[in-house]
Amino acid sequence: xxxxxxxxxxxxxxxxxxxxxxxxxxxxxRSGDFLIRNPRGAHALACxxxxxxxxxxxxxxxxxxxxxxxxxxxxxxxNAGTGLAENMMSGLVHVTGDASQSAGATGCGGLLVIDGNAxxxxxxxxxxxxxxxxxxxxxxxxxxxxxGSLVVLGDTGDAFGDSLYEAKLFVRGTVKSxxxxxxxKEMRDEHKAALRQLLDAAGVKADVPEFKRYGSARKxxxxxxxxxxxY
Amino acid sequence: MSADDHRVTPPRASATFDAHAIxxxxxxxxxxxxxxxxxxxxxxxxxxDDLLFLGASISRYPLEGYRERCGTDVTLGSRHAKKPITLQxxxxxxxxxFGSLSAPAKEALGRGASLAGTSTTTGDGGMTAEERAHSKTxxxxxxxxxxxxxxxxxxxxxxIEIVVGQGAKPGGGxxxxxxxISKRVADMRTLPEGIDQRSPCRHPDWTGPDDLEIKxxxxxxxxxxxxxxxxxxxxxxxxxxxxxxxxxxxxVVVLDGMQGGTAATQDVFIEHVGIPTLAAIRPAVQALSxxxxxxxxxxxxxxxxxxxxxxxxxxxxxxxxxxxxxxxLIALGDNDPRFEEEYRKLGTTxxxxxxxxxxxxxxxxxxxxxxxxxxxxxxxxxxxxxNYLSVLTxxxxxxARACGKSHLHNLEPxxxxxxxxxxxxxxxxxxxxxxxxxxxx
Numbered sequence: 009x010x011x012x013x014x015x016x017x018x019x020x021x022x023x024x025x026x027x028x029x030x031x032x033x034x035x036x037x038r039s040g041d042f043l044i045r046n047p048r049g050a051h052a053l054a055c056x057x058x059x060x061x062x063x064x065x066x067x068x069x070x071x072x073x074x075x076x077x078x079x080x081x082x083x084x085x086x087n088a089g090t091g092l093a094e095n096m097m098s099g100l101v102h103v104t105g106d107a108s109q110s111a112g113a114t115g116c117g118g119l120l121v122i123d124g125n126a127x128x129x130x131x132x133x134x135x136x137x138x139x140x141x142x143x144x145x146x147x148x149x150x151x152x153x154x155x156g157s158l159v160v161l162g163d164t165g166d167a168f169g170d171s172l173y174e175a176k177l178f179v180r181g182t183v184k185s186x187x188x189x190x191x192x193k194e195m196r197d198e199h200k201a202a203l204r205q206l207l208d209a210a211g212v213k214a215d216v217p218e219f220k221r222y223g224s225a226r227k228x229x230x231x232x233x234x235x236x237x238x239y
Numbered sequence: 240m241s242a243d244d245h246r247v248t249p250p251r252a253s254a255t256f257d258a259h260a261i262x263x264x265x266x267x268x269x270x271x272x273x274x275x276x277x278x279x280x281x282x283x284x285x286x287x288d289d290l291l292f293l294g295a296s297i298s299r300y301p302l303e304g305y306r307e308r309c310g311t312d313v314t315l316g317s318r319h320a321k322k323p324i325t326l327q328x329x330x331x332x333x334x335x336x337f338g339s340l341s342a343p344a345k346e347a348l349g350r351g352a353s354l355a356g357t358s359t360t361t362g363d364g365g366m367t368a369e370e371r372a373h374s375k376t377x378x379x380x381x382x383x384x385x386x387x388x389x390x391x392x393x394x395x396x397x398x399i400e401i402v403v404g405q406g407a408k409p410g411g412g413x414x415x416x417x418x419x420i421s422k423r424v425a426d427m428r429t430l431p432e433g434i435d436q437r438s439p440c441r442h443p444d445w446t447g448p449d450d451l452e453i454k455x456x457x458x459x460x461x462x463x464x465x466x467x468x469x470x471x472x473x474x475x476x477x478x479x480x481x482x483x484x485x486x487x488x489x490x491v492v493v494l495d496g497m498q499g500g501t502a503a504t505q506d507v508f509i510e511h512v513g514i515p516t517l518a519a520i521r522p523a524v525q526a527l528s529x530x531x532x533x534x535x536x537x538x539x540x541x542x543x544x545x546x547x548x549x550x551x552x553x554x555x556x557x558x559x560x561x562x563x564x565x566x567x568l569i570a571l572g573d574n575d576p577r578f579e580e581e582y583r584k585l586g587t588t589x590x591x592x593x594x595x596x597x598x599x600x601x602x603x604x605x606x607x608x609x610x611x612x613x614x615x616x617x618x619x620x621x622x623x624x625x626n627y628l629s630v631l632t633x634x635x636x637x638x639a640r641a642c643g644k645s646h647l648h649n650l651e652p653x654x655x656x657x658x659x660x661x662x663x664x665x666x667x668x669x670x671x672x673x674x675x676x677x678x679x680x
Contacts (some may be wrong), residue, residue, distance in 0.1 A: 031460050051453045056390055056461030072444070072457040076390035091444035091457075095388055107242040110444040116429075132443040133385060135429040152439060154429045173430060229434040230417060233272045 021045045027053060028193050034061060049089065054082050057099075057207065074101045077118065091119050109146070112139045115156065116222055121210045131158040134175045140210035150177055151187065159206050161214060169222050177222040180214060189228040195221045257466075267470070270296050274506040276415070277605065279407050279498045279542065279565060284515040285496070287549045289662030290655050291312065291671060294641045302640040309636040310646035313560050315316040315537045316398060316467020316490040319459070323467055324376055324397050327356025328632045329647055330550060332624075333495075333541055333564035334380045334471070336362025338415050338424040338436075339502030339595065340568075342369050345616040347571050349373035351624025355632075360400060360562075362436055362524035363413045366392040373621075378469065379592035381458070383412060386428035390461060392564045398491075399458055401451070403442075403480070406499030406542040409473030409513045413438035414503040421607040436578030449585040452487040459488075474519035475512075475544065479579035480639070481526035485536050493562065494523050496542025500565035502605065503596030518665040521652075524557030527618040533557065534648075547634020554635070555650035557668060563631075570627035572602045 020030045023046040030044060031054070038059030047053055047067040054063050055075035065073070068086035078097045087105035096115040106124035113129065115137025122139070124132075128146035131139050134153035144162030151167070154177030163181035170187020176199065177190075186192075195203075200216050207214055228235055252258065266274065273346065295301035302309060316323035332352045337345050339362065348368040352359040358376035361367075365387020373379055379396030393399060415424070415436040425432040445454045455468050470484040471493035472566060484492045496516025501509065520540055527533040540553045541562035553561045574582075576589040578601035585592070585599060595605035603614035639647050642654045656671040657663035663670040664677035674680060 026461070028464070032463060035463060052457040055457050058390070060245040071453045073451070075457050076393075076461055078390065090450070091454075094444045095385060095390070097390065113443040114388060116389070129443065134441070135385075151443075173434075229431065231435045231437070 014154065018042050020044045020047060022050060022053075022236075027051075031055065034063065037061065038212050048087075051089070054080075057082070068105070069091075077101060087124070088122075092122075093118075096120060106143070107141075115139070116134075117156075119206075119209055125162065131156075131175070136157065138206055138209075140180075140206055140212065142210075144181065148187070150175055150190075153177075157202065157206060159203065159210070159219075161212065171228065172222075172224040174224065176202070178206075178219045179222065180218045180220075182223070183220075186222065189225050190222055191225045193221050193223040195219070244539040265420055266559065266566070275416075275503055275596055276506055276509070276593045277500065277502050277504075278509075278593035279500040280510050280515075281593075282510055284498065285517050285659065285662045285665055286515060286543055286544075287517060287552045287657045289517070290666055290668065291551050291658065292548075292551070292555075292638050292642055292654050293656060299643045301643050302645060304637065304640050307640065308645060309639050310317050311632055311636065311646075313537070313648070315469075315539075316559065318490045318532075318536055319464065319488065320398075320467040320490055321463075321465045322397075323545045324358065325637065326358060328489075328628060329554060329558075329560035329635075330355075330357035330544075330628055330631050331378075331539060331560055331562045332567050333499070333562040334360035334362045334378070334402065335564055335568075336364045336413070336415070336502070337367045337370070337427070338362070338364045338607070339605060339639055341603055341606055341612040341615060342367060342423075343617040344568075344571060344613055344620070345370045346373050347615065347620035348567060348622060349377070350617060350621025351567070351570070351628065352376070354621065354625035355628035356413045357628065358397065361392075361396075363387075364424065365389060365417070366395065368531035369428075369617075371395060373617075380471075382438065383440060383442045384428075385443065386436075386438070393458070393466075396466060397541065398469060399462070400471050400491075401455065401458075401489075401495065402471045403451075403484075404440075404473035404475070405497030405501065406473045408498050408504045408508045408517070409475040410440060411504060411508055412440035416503060416596050416598075419596070419607045424607060440464060445619040448483040448487055451483070455488045467491060469539070471495060473497075473499075474514050474516065477514075477519040478522035478526045481523040481538070482530060483531050485527065485530050489536060491539060492523065492527075492545065493539045493541065494519055495556075495562075496540070498543030499541050500568075516540060517662060520553060520556040520558060521665070521667045527557075529533055534559065544631075546633045547636075548638060548672075549651055550631050551647065552634040554647050555654050556652060559648065566627070568604055570624045572615060572623065573600070573604050575602055578602055587626075608664040637666055 013212045042061040044065045049070045057080035058078040061080040063082045068090040072091040074082040076091045079099045081100040084103045088107045090108045092111040092147035093101040094113045098118040101119045107126045107140045109127045110129045112120045114133045120139045125143035130145040131151040136156045140159045147165035154173040155175045159178045167187035168189030170213040313329040314325045353375040360378040378398045417433045467490040469491040470489040472480040474496045497513035537559035540558040581601035600606040603611045655668040
């Protein structure tokens with residue numbers, strides 16, 4: 009399909025078009041609504057978008073769906089593979105199912121909503137993206153997370169928030185174990201307000217008082233040999 | 240009393256417990272922490288000095304040194320990229336971050352590389368406006384930390400380099416101590432100012448060769464298949480790493496030997512992990528040949544390149560280009576004897592200064608100190624780098640013509656012999672004066 013022919017509400021069928029053609033068309037259009045059919049677990053689908061696009065994907069996607077997304081709103085009506093919305097800069101990515109490892113890795117901005125569970129390393133090295141997971145997250149989630157927020161309505165796996173920097177973590181369920189330098193922190197008014205805003209943005213009706221906040225103890229920000237045993 | 244009665248056994252230093260080993264034991268006992276430093280391996284290693292070119296003779300005729308052309312250009316990324324890059328010389332500038340280096344130093348690298356017709360490379364922390372503006376051809380690194388990683392910068396780059404490891408520390412992550420985390424550096428990396436920044440050693444969203452293939456595919460899709468994609472590995476298992484990088488879809492493999500520099504790492508890591516550059520090249524070339532990819536996937540070799548002879552030897556062993564880091568910094572002005580008084584105040588001497596992580600570089604290169612960075616004139620330093628790159632090229636051409644080659648890429652292992660059994664085995668060329676290649680003949 010020629011990019012110039014793409015119109016709002018275009019249907020892009022991966023049974024009829026190659027991944028390259030679909031992505032190129034999305035790159036060539038800075039606005040519009042697109043429905044992608046038959047993704048069949050395709051990797052790198054709708055990655056590198058930069059515009060006011062609304063992209064809806066009917067089915068499961070593979071690795072790196074919506075990777076490095078800017079401004080676009082991408083909805084996956086299904087499950088997502090590894091590296092969902094990795095290094096996302098802005099916009100909204102919404103997955104109605106589960107997400108595999110490293111969802112939102114190194115994300116810089118925008119909002120990532122996962123209706124199901126997220127696997128290990130969700131929000132690893134987060135740099136400003138906000139993530140709301142309505143289910144649970146796997147081990148090492150928010151590892152080395154620098155900025156942004158991770159909200160988990162379910163439980164976390166082991167070593168939650170390990171080697172955390174300044175990202176804010178909110179959990180409603182059980183934390184299996186905290187990682188190095190991650191501690192429970194007081195939920196002050198500004199945190200309650202921020203959490204409420206995130207829950208509202210994700211369409212979650214949960215009550216803020218049900219959550220606990222976790223953050224960095226900042227004891228490992230400077231390497232000191234006395235702390236070597238904590239790593 | 241005879242003179243013999245006064246003879247005593249003179250002090251005898253231990254070869255095992257030499258002065259450096261004893262000093263390190265004493266330092267460790269006093270501080271309780273390992274030594275961190277910059278630079279690459281400093282120990283004596285088998286290297287290009289252990290190889291010689293044979294030159295032309297009755298069976299081969301040379302080219303006229305000042306009359307006959309010897310080509311130096313190299314094209315990188317022709318396997319998959321829509322826009323492969325062509326460099327005028329096969330010597331590139333290795334990735335070094337803004338943060339580890341000052342902004343004027345990054346600018347100078349871009350200026351020097353552009354004058355010489357070659358590329359320079361970003362590093363941890365992303366792309367600065369200065370280096371993009373002054374680098375005609377800029378390679379953008381995708382590192383495990385992803386500090387500063389932005390899709391717009393990917394698109395502005397001329398090529399992309401996925402860094403799996405580096406020769407100074409295969410299996411190790413980056414390190415930038417708090418002294419050098421200025422506000423600008425902190426902002427680029429989304430980190431608190433002044434903290435010790437220790438980068439991860441693994442990528443956050445892929446963990447093996449099959450994942451790497453998908454990661455490369457994603458980067459190609461994001462950049463519409465325009466950019467060449469390099470994969471950089473520290474020399475450890477060069478045959479398998481090269482083969483896996485090719486399998487994953489790399490256009491270019493960058494192979495960094497243990498003499499390759501770093502901004503900061505534990506001394507024990509630098510000196511004891513990885514293999515020498517000389518030992519790494521032939522296995523990597525063998526992997527490319529076995530896959531019928533030699534010269535189709537380009538090989539860039541780095542780690543201890545100092546002069547045109549090193550360039551020529553690396554190319555003769557099968558590399559398509561070399562990359563320099565430490566040598567480039569020295570060309571800019573690092574370890575310059577004119578700062579000797581200040582080096583001595585830092586407890587070192589010009590030529591040995593390697594505490595690049597401390598941010599007190601008198602030459603204004605490995606620092607973020609505003610006063611020290613002013614000392615480096617990026618225009619003059621860039622000129623020095625261009626001069627040096629020109630000399631490297633002229634020297635390599637001199638050798639190639641003497642071997643009868645009309646292009647640097649026509650140099651071949653047959654042009655080389657080795658001075659030691661070890662180097663003969665590693666480079667897989669005959670020991671000089673014999674036809675013996677250890678392990679082969």
